[in-house]
Amino acid sequence: MHFFFYPFISETLIQFEEDESMHLKVLRANEGDEILVINGKGDVAKAIIQSIAKRFFTAQIILIERHIRRNTGFHLAVAPLKQMDRIEWMLEKVxxxxxEQISFIETKRTERDKLNFERLNKIVHAACKQSKNFWFPEMPAVIERFDTFLNAHEAHTNLIAYCGGEFSGIEQKLRADSSTLILIGPEGDFTDEEFNLATQHGFKGISLGNTRLRxxxxxxxxxxxxKFVNAY
Amino acid sequence: MHFFFYPFISETLIQFEEDESMHLKVLRANEGDEILVINGKGDVAKAIIQSIAKRFFTAQIILIERHIRRNTGFHLAVAPLKQMDRIEWMLEKVxxxxxEQISFIETKRTERDKLNFERLNKIVHAACKQSKNFWFPEMPAVIERFDTFLNAHEAHTNLIAYCGGEFSGIEQKLRADSSTLILIGPEGDFTDEEFNLATQHGFKGISLGNTRLRxxxxxxxxxxxxKFVNAY
Structure with missing residues (x-):
């Protein structure tokens, strides 16, 4: 079952952009076919393809199903990796x-200062469609400075994964039904100064276990x- | 900190094979340098490079540290994917x-009947060295038929991820300190017959949550x- 993306789900006609029109064409969609359309904001619409004019498809919505957002959000803030394929994989998997939210943060040891957010957004859309996550995560199209980020964001549970100390494991600190923000550093980890700054903002250090994770x-x-703790 | 692999850690001289000799060369190792050597069976040895003859390095072990294996093992049995890069990524991440053990299983909808186990073993070694997992997992160099596999393997907790029914989530079924075998099907999932066969062998169906995971x-x-349940 494929889902097609269209940002404005309402009673009006859908006029697919080039990407999704191409997708429909590849799947040999025809006039009169029923398709499912999502807007990344919880709506899943049943629609009927009306016309295929040149390379663009239009469709008429006949039913809208609204999925309510889960009430405890997960926000991941991560230093972008040097290797683009690892960033893309990570994004697909999360x-x-x-x-609910993905932020990229610039830390002292971050090895990349630019990201192609257009490409990353495509990966997010594809992964969400494929996995039936009808709410696309927010992903600001900017690499945020670590201090600026800390000033602007917090959740109920605020954690920082850090190797430079003896901390409880993540399994001790994560709680169900609590919106959570976790900071993940670059290869080479956060600096002590960055860790201290995060603790001043109320973040608790956690360990991710005995092994050294990329x-x-x-x-x-x-x-x-x-996901596990909240049994989603 | 890099680790080098040598299968026979004892009191005798290490004579590295080509791969690890190349690795040492790339890292500009010299005679007299101290290095760490692992055998994938829990031993971590401190050794001193003795000589570099042609392209091959030798080293003398001066200290052996033995890591005991964790007492509850995790065994994953998975249908190999069509796309090789996804198999390799999965292997690196797990x-x-x-x-403790990775098995590849041939199911009705498995889309690949051959794997290059030499290459997969290299990925396993590299990932274990990188992450400081001193016990390399076992990985039989064969894609096992599903029925043969079920006859040959069991753990204390035996689970099968299956979308064709209403099952408890994995978080309800996983227990700490219990050796665990989980079966993961191909894209398109196990067939009902395969699921039934597994249940006859004592496997319990589980759900991996609301979303559709690759x-x-x-x-x-x-x-x-x-890992989470056992706080490793």
Whole structure:
């Protein structure tokens, strides 16, 4: 079962953009076919393809199903990796597992200062469609400075994964039904100064276990742990 | 901190094979340098490089530290994916998270009947070294038929992830301190017959949650859940 994306689900006609029209064409969709359309904001619409004019498809919505957002959100803030394929994989996996917000943070040891957010958004959309996550996560199209980020964001449970100390494991600190923000550092980890700054903002240090996880694995593990604790 | 692999850690001289010699060369190791050597069976040895003859390095062990294996093992049995890069990623991630055994199973909807186990073993070794998992998982170099596999393997907790029914979530069924075997099907899932066969062997059906996970994501999530429950 495929889902097609259209940002404005309402009673009016859908006029698919180029990407989704191409997608429909590849799947050999025809006039009169029934399709499912999502807007990334919880709506799933049943629609009938009306016309295929040149390369663009239009469809008429006949039913809208509204999925309510889960009430405890997970926000991951992660230092972007040097290797783009690892960022993309991480993004796909955390979207499949379920996540409400993804932020990229610039730390002292972050090895990348630019990201192609258009491409990353496509990965987010594809992963959410594939995994039936009808609420797409928010992902600001900017790499935020660590201090600025800390000033602007908090959740009920605020955690920082850090190797430079003896901390409780994540399984001791995660709680069900509590909106959670977890900070994951770059390869080489946060600096002591960054960790201290985070603790001043109320973040608690956590360990992700006995093994040394790559940044993207740490991010996926934290997301999996939140899913597990909340039994989503 | 890098680890080098040598299968026979004892009091005798280490004579590295080509791969690890190349690795040492790339890292510009010299005679007299101290290195750490692992055998994938819990031993971590401190050794001194003795000589570099042609392209091969030798080293003398001066100290052996033996890590005891964790007492509850995790065994993942998964249908190999069509896309090789997804298999390789999955393997890297489950090794980082920690796993005792990986089996590949041939099910009705499995889309691949051959695997390059030499290459997969290299990925396992690299991921274990990188993440400091001193016990490499067992990985039989064969894709096992599903029925043969079920006859040959069991753990204390035996679970099968299956979408064709209403099951408790994995978080209800996983227990700490219980060796666990989880079966993950191919894209398109197990067939009803396969699921029934597994239940006849004592496997319990589980759900991995509300979203539709790709095979490799399901495998990573199951491994992450086991790690989480056991607080490794």
């Amino acid at each position: 979207c499949e597992l379920g996540i 940044t993207e694995t740490a991010a996926i593990y934290a997301t999996a742990a939140f | 090794c980082e998270l920690g796993i 095979t490799e994501t399901a495998a990573i999530y199951a491994t992450a859940a086991f």
